[in-house]
Amino acid sequence: MENRLDRIKKQLHTASYKLTPQREAIVRVLLEHEAEHLSAEDVYLYIKEKSPEIGLATVYRTLELLTELKIVDKINFGDGVSRYDLRQEGAKHFHHHLVCIECGSVEEIQEDLLGEVEEIVEKNWHFQIIDHRLTFHGICRRCQEKATGGEKNKKAASI
Amino acid sequence: MENRLDRIKKQLHTASYKLTPQREAIVRVLLEHEAEHLSAEDVYLYIKEKSPEIGLATVYRTLELLTELKIVDKINFGDGVSRYDLRQEGAKHFHHHLVCIECGSVEEIQEDLLGEVEEIVEKNWHFQIIDHRLTFHGICRRCQEKATGGEKNKKAASI
């Protein structure tokens, strides 16, 4: 974990960006909450606990910076908020997501399942693929089990 | 085309929504600009040419309505604007998109290329898929040709 932080710091340095405590704090929060899909506001609130003087604008600016450097990926599940996801180290491609339309949970698939599909697209559409976004909308395992158990929970979350 | 409009009108009627001229105008615009990926503002401007008294709020409300009825799909390419795409008649799934990071053009893939991938996901992740969003980011054919100084690549894109 410490290694990973250091490597990100080096990336910033290499790209000649200054290493401010705010930037470090933001990266730390992302590392500590890797499984969640934090919005800028989420990151801001986490940091505020320890460093109350940070500004939301700085969070936005830093997240944009990290997106440019391909350290994080900016995703949008259609709810009007951008979320920021640490990219797996060395990952060429963005991972996939499973969004539950019942409970809103988001699961990640790290494997790249699109190899064959991309070959087809590159060949038949003459499109040179650089990255992809794949999200499945459906019912997660927990909600499936809930549904078959008792037909009560109906907290629809439409996208 | 006229048939399609009528069928959509019937869908509205069946769901007991009123058939207002505004709603019809919005559907017409969507039908006339099927290849584009119109934002609410785009739709608004197109309609304004012929019916200047329409309000932007009505456009938003109608597009939301059409999304609920699964007549259109709401997409987001990450530029902060929602776009609305007519769904192919009878399509169970959302079509795929090819977004060019050079020129910003958006191409559509109507075929469903995810059959096998979805089987894998349902089986290995126990996730019941209802719909999907798949977007490839890369370089479109035209921009590739531009980059290589006009290298010819005449193979037909057939499937």
Place this chain on the structure above:
DNA sequence: GTTTATGCAAACGATTTGCATCTAC
């Protein structure tokens, strides 16, 4: 006639920006 839809303007929330101040280098 009742219910639903509309248009307008105001409200809203997420994100961006201008600017004076600060800080990493």
Place this chain on the structure above:
DNA sequence: GTAGATGCAAATCGTTTGCATAAAC
């Protein structure tokens, strides 16, 4: 010392909402 980064507040932009009026049924 200087270029770049920050914090704050104000501005911006897409979208939603309240409400009185109008139109579809």
